[in-house]
Amino acid sequence: MAARWNRILLLGSLILPACFIAVNGNISQNCTDFQSSSWRNVLQRLELNIRFMLLTRRNQDCAQIINDNNDIENSNFNGSLPTKLIMHGYRIMGSKPSWVDTLAKELISAMDVNVILVDWIIGSTAAYNYAVKNTAKLGLVVSTLVASFLSYGSTEDSVHLIGISLGAHVAGFVGRMFHGKLGRITGLDPAGPLFSKASVDERLDPSDAMFVEAIHSDSDNFGISRPVGHIDFYLNDGKDQPGCRRLFLFSVYKLLICDHMRAVYLYISSIKNHCPLVAFPCQTYEYFTNGQCLDCNYHSLRRCPRIGLLERGGLSTDVQPKEVKVFLMTSSSSPFCAKHFLVEIFLKQLGPRDQRVDIAFLSNNYTTMSKLQLTIPNKQSRERTMKKVISHDASYGNMNAIIIKLLSSWHRKSYVIHIEKLRVRELPLNDSERPPRCIYNIVIDKELFFHQFGNCL
Ligand SMILES: *[C@@H]1O[C@H](CO)[C@@H](O)[C@H](O)[C@H]1NC(C)=O
Ligand SMILES: *[C@@H]1O[C@H](CO)[C@@H](O)[C@H](O)[C@H]1NC(C)=O
Ligand SMILES: *[C@@H]1O[C@H](CO)[C@@H](O)[C@H](O)[C@H]1NC(C)=O
Ligand SMILES: *[C@@H]1O[C@H](CO)[C@@H](O)[C@H](O)[C@H]1NC(C)=O
Ligand SMILES: *[C@@H]1O[C@H](CO)[C@@H](O)[C@H](O)[C@H]1NC(C)=O
Numbered sequence: 001m002a003a004r005w006n007r008i009l010l011l012g013s014l015i016l017p018a019c020f021i022a023v024n025g026n027i028s029q030n031c032t033d034f035q036s037s038s039w040r041n042v043l044q045r046l047e048l049n050i051r052f053m054l055l056t057r058r059n060q061d062c063a064q065i066i067n068d069n070n071d072i073e074n075s076n077f078n079g080s081l082p083t084k085l086i087m088h089g090y091r092i093m094g095s096k097p098s099w100v101d102t103l104a105k106e107l108i109s110a111m112d113v114n115v116i117l118v119d120w121i122i123g124s125t126a127a128y129n130y131a132v133k134n135t136a137k138l139g140l141v142v143s144t145l146v147a148s149f150l151s152y153g154s155t156e157d158s159v160h161l162i163g164i165s166l167g168a169h170v171a172g173f174v175g176r177m178f179h180g181k182l183g184r185i186t187g188l189d190p191a192g193p194l195f196s197k198a199s200v201d202e203r204l205d206p207s208d209a210m211f212v213e214a215i216h217s218d219s220d221n222f223g224i225s226r227p228v229g230h231i232d233f234y235l236n237d238g239k240d241q242p243g244c245r246r247l248f249l250f251s252v253y254k255l256l257i258c259d260h261m262r263a264v265y266l267y268i269s270s271i272k273n274h275c276p277l278v279a280f281p282c283q284t285y286e287y288f289t290n291g292q293c294l295d296c297n298y299h300s301l302r303r304c305p306r307i308g309l310l311e312r313g314g315l316s317t318d319v320q321p322k323e324v325k326v327f328l329m330t331s332s333s334s335p336f337c338a339k340h341f342l343v344e345i346f347l348k349q350l351g352p353r354d355q356r357v358d359i360a361f362l363s364n365n366y367t368t369m370s371k372l373q374l375t376i377p378n379k380q381s382r383e384r385t386m387k388k389v390i391s392h393d394a395s396y397g398n399m400n401a402i403i404i405k406l407l408s409s410w411h412r413k414s415y416v417i418h419i420e421k422l423r424v425r426e427l428p429l430n431d432s433e434r435p436p437r438c439i440y441n442i443v444i445d446k447e448l449f450f451h452q453f454g455n456c457l
Helices: 002-020 039-043 069-073 100-110 128-151 166-177 252-272 285-289
Strands: 051-056 059-065 083-087 114-119 159-164 184-188 211-216 231-235 324-328 338-349 355-363 368-376 385-393 399-406 417-426 437-444 448-452
Touching (some): 051 100, 069 128, 083 100, 083 166, 100 252, 128 166, 159 166, 166 184, 166 211, 184 252, 231 252, 437 448
Parallel strands (some): 083 114, 083 159, 211 231, 231 324
Antiparallel strands (some): 051 059, 051 114, 338 385, 355 399, 399 448, 417 437
């Protein structure tokens, strides 16, 4: 027992001084951090206890509480600078969001801004529908804060709300209080449960800010599947994210929220801006992967929007998109950027039956960059051209070769498939940096094929 108390005291003595971190040698400054909650708080019906914390370039590691005008006055808040509010979502465990410090740090290092962390841990813990109920009250309190920023010199268009999951709908609520005049709302996998069928007044929608964007990564579970912004980015199919199915690597909890959290980690990564995360306007993911959306001039966007801090996602101000779905494939880890390619297969001679094949695309050092599984139709088919969009990690160099493997090889094959040409072109088609690559005359009559790319004739 004594040993245990010693350990707790030791822990306490390590933690407490951290609350008084020196800021430019000024030790009178108190740093604040997120609260934590428990189910007991909820049962006791404690107040929501919403807190706002400010981080700026002058206090990057020591958040200042700014709950009222007096706090704002005594803080580093600067109304001449843009302001970004980060609103977390449902917190099942009542703990501080693990990504919030990183997101704030990246924002501050990317631009001179006021970053406001909204702590509504107390109201967001325990039952999901309880958290949902609290969002209206939270929205009101956040609106009051934003209104005081306006009285301290901020302009409406310089306010950017970044809402995660439930926080995205709170952002929508706040935006509506300002009649859609706030500059920007970014919804990171806006919550789906209890919002999928909600009216525009009850969820995030394009009228909530001058520019509303959403990044969808788990639309079949915790995220909403319908578009809710001017531009809606769908990562991969918007449902299942690469690298999230490696069960054995994750705890069950991490596995459950992996897809949902991908929008957050990808957004953080996009702020560092290592590589462009460019998405293609398209009706559905299937159309996209089937090569029907290869350029950026669909839907009069005239440009493919980018995830990140770029104003309006890089779109010009004279386009007025609304609920435009844009798709991009990503890699499984940070910085998540992928390059997209159109694979075209021109068939010459077909067999009597459909034939499934696996195609592996290899780099210069023969590592697999991308894989594609497709069904080559039988000779009854009129279709002689197949199109598929694939992607590979942007860090890879040129595609060098392919390996084609026949699937269902258990039955002896007595027929030959002849592919006249396989062509690979980078997307967007009219803007690709790399010349197309081709392989000619692929005659498939055995199980495994290796072919090297060359220039197209
Ligand atoms: C510490 O900061 C406060 C407010 O930011 C200021 O009023 C005070 O003069 C500073 N003290 C020192 C020793 O710099
Ligand atoms: C820091 O917190 C203590 C205790 O809550 C308070 O007495 C003190 O005035 C605070 N100092 C500043 C600079 O806010
Ligand atoms: C506020 O920001 C503006 C614009 O960057 C800057 O010129 C000004 O000095 C800042 N004010 C304070 C008090 O830091
Ligand atoms: C092959 O090249 C890629 C980059 O193009 C690199 O990431 C990978 O480590 C290389 N693999 C080997 C085995 O050299
Ligand atoms: C591709 O098309 C877009 C939209 O029409 C245009 O903005 C861009 O300049 C084009 N790129 C090239 C290399 O022609």
